[in-house]
Amino acid sequence: MSKQVQGYVFLTLAMVLVGSTVIASKIIAVGLPPFTATALRFAVAFPVFLILMRMTRTGWPKLDRRAWILLVLQAGAGSVGYTTLLISGLKLTSATDAGVIIGTLPVVSAAIAILILGERPHRFTLIAIVLATAGVVSIAFRPGESGMHSLVGNALIFAAVICEGLFILLNKRLRTPIPPLALSTLMTGLGLAVAAVPAVFETPLAVGMSAASFWAVIYYAIVPTVGGFLLWYAGAARVSGAEASLFTAVAPVSAVLFAVILLAEPVSRNQIIGIACVLLAVMGLGLQSLKTIKSV
Template identity: 30%
Template sequence: MNTKTQVSLLFITVCFIWGTTWLAMELAVATIPPITATGIRFAVAAPLIILLARMKGVTIWFPKGKGLEFILISLFYFAIPFTLMIFGEQFISSGLASIIFANMPVAVLILSVFLQKQKVAIHQLLGLVIALGSLITIIGNEMSVNSHGSLIGVAALVVAVLMHALIYTNVQTRCQGIHVLTYNALPCLVAAVFLMITGYFMETPDLSSFSVLSLSAVIYLGSIAGIGGIMAYFQLNKLASPFQASICFLIFPVIALCLDSLLNGRMLSHESLFLTLFLMLGVLLTKLPEGTFRNKLSFKRS
């Protein structure tokens, strides 16, 4: 199989997995409390990731001196933000949740500019303004016309995005060279234990109330979405350029919106759907390589 075909298949796989994840989270939280559901998700994923690491001869242990990074990743990349995502879907539709999370590249760019003083091209700054303006308008519009719209759900998703972006811009730069399986294995296990214990005391889950559909959704999140999503995106980044891989952020919300419409009969308003095109344009501009256009803006340290 040639590289072009591999990239195409990996791209389709990543978009499909990321797009279906949001519906799966909505189905999971229908009968399973969010903290417990996320704990079960990681309890399914962790052994599979550890097994895969063993099969590939990859260590599951973080290097010496990376203990703080390990804790931060376990809590603020896995445990808390993933719980916030599934918690938020109790209040907003899976389609709207996916649109909010698709702004991850925008959040990363904002934090990189203000925390790391990264140079930003004019077209990236323009994309940032377009994406944020579109997102704010969509959220405001959906909260006023959609009964599923809720400030609580939106806030949960926004905080989750910011946590992921903060870890990405700060911790990941200090974890360069760590294999993707190492990065996910033990932090995922720690998150599972932490959430299962927390969920037991805070949510007192009733196992008899868990539906087969919700349990199946959680297993899907832990296995297919967990292992498949991680490895497919990792391989895609190895074979394709970062810009090509980032196009997934433009496609998976479309899949999530289509699934939400087909299975739940929910649709964003026509205005919001139109604004989604501008939002995706903004995200695309933030991910275009800096050399695409000549002019750059530099945010220098004072």
């Protein structure tokens, strides 16, 4: 197996694990409050990342006050904000809807860069934004359709995607380069600190914490969080950044398939249209990046 093919396999597996977080969050939402679940996730993942740093002899970066402020904001938005909003949204809406919406992350990140950083959009980027918007609208507004489809729930999922997009934006603002493993360790540690405060005011025992929810958090912490990180960077080291970006399209597909297979959720015509639009948008962004690299 060539180095490039190995990269493709690792990236695919990483995005399959990302898709599985939707199912884990759906199970968690039934038996655990969002901040308690988030704090528990990071409490489990943090020591694992510390062990990995020690094993790989990864050092801590020297950061100034501005960098620490940006990291805390990143942890609040991308780590805590994303997880809590995803869990809260999945209390109200289906995992299939959520799977389609999280697939818009690359497009949302591009839109945030245009709006906040003032980046000049390529025409393909604008087309991708329109396609992704059409995909979200197709599943968000379905008057008269039965099933677990909540406009509020879908809005919370989309808010989670925006939080993750802000995480990417804030990462671009960091002046000091931070090794990926060190950054992930910092995000889990700071995420634990941020989530622990509101978690104190939640009452997990009062809502009846289930064993399924507990084990779903453990799975989320170990497999997608740590395992997904290792697979993604192992794959990204073997292919170009533009090629790696194409594989983000695997996450919404795997999330929808997991929802159908594991949760027995039906797939409607609107959801099929939505995921098709999102996939076209993500693939378009990736192909645009590849074209840009080849023209340089």
